[in-house]
Amino acid sequence: MSDDIKRLLENNRKWSEAIREENPDFFPTLEKQQAPPYLWIGCSDSRVPANEIVGVMPGEVFVHRNVANVVVHTDLNCLSVIQFAVEVLKVRHIIVTGHYGCGGVKASMLPAQNGLIDNWLRHIKDVYSLHQAELDGIGDERERLRRLCELNVQHQVRHVCSTAIVQNAWSRGQSLSVHGWIYGLKDGLVKDLDVTVSSPGEISPIYIYSRPGA
Numbered sequence: 043m044s045d046d047i048k049r050l051l052e053n054n055r056k057w058s059e060a061i062r063e064e065n066p067d068f069f070p071t072l073e074k075q076q077a078p079p080y081l082w083i084g085c086s087d088s089r090v091p092a093n094e095i096v097g098v099m100p101g102e103v104f105v106h107r108n109v110a111n112v113v114v115h116t117d118l119n120c121l122s123v124i125q126f127a128v129e130v131l132k133v134r135h136i137i138v139t140g141h142y143g144c145g146g147v148k149a150s151m152l153p154a155q156n157g158l159i160d161n162w163l164r165h166i167k168d169v170y171s172l173h174q175a176e177l178d179g180i181g182d183e184r185e186r187l188r189r190l191c192e193l194n195v196q197h198q199v200r201h202v203c204s205t206a207i208v209q210n211a212w213s214r215g216q217s218l219s220v221h222g223w224i225y226g227l228k229d230g231l232v233k234d235l236d237v238t239v240s241s242p243g244e245i246s247p248i249y250i251y252s253r254p255g256a
């Protein structure tokens with residue numbers, strides 16, 4: 043076995059030991075049931091690990107990550123995660139977390155081809171296009187990227203809220219808030235973008251579904 047892989051397995055043994063030493067019931071308790079109050083939708087970027095950033099142990103946050111934290115209404119993977127999290131786990135918060143300096147967002151601003159992934163990043167080009175006047179007006183390239191990273195999160199929050207899954211949860215009276223956060227690679231700090239949505243009243247009418255059976 044190569045050393046870089048061996049290292050991971052050794053780390054795992056030490057990690058498991060340390061946790062069991064502190065709390066022998068930790069794994070047996072978790073094995074029986076997970077009841078995380080949060081669903082995290084974040085970027086696949088290796089520098090943005092969900093649990094570590096918010097200091098929670100296994101069992102506390104259900105996680106979906108993809109390139110540039112995009113929520114696409116035809117992506118069965120992301121939709122299945124949202125459905126399971128909302129309807130079965132009954133999470134109380136969905137947190138879309140972007141990050142400054144996102145390579146996916148940056149690539150979406152450039153004309154260079156990157157292969158298949160360009161089709162995924164097209165969703166962010168669409169966000170750019172919706173905010174073209176504001177973004178084109180930002181002279182500094184890094185500032186423009188920062189702003190697009192923020193706008194991308196805002197749009198993905200709206201996409202989460204535009205699903206029947208989230209709207210049906212609200213119709214049932216389930217407590218559910220959708221938040222937009224952005225993480226700074228340079229200082230490890232999360233900023234709340236203040237775009238939290240907790241009811242259908244905050245969604246554009248065209249995206250509102252009637253209650254099932256209504």
Ligand code: CO
Nearest residue numbers: 085087144145
């Ligand atoms: Co990223």
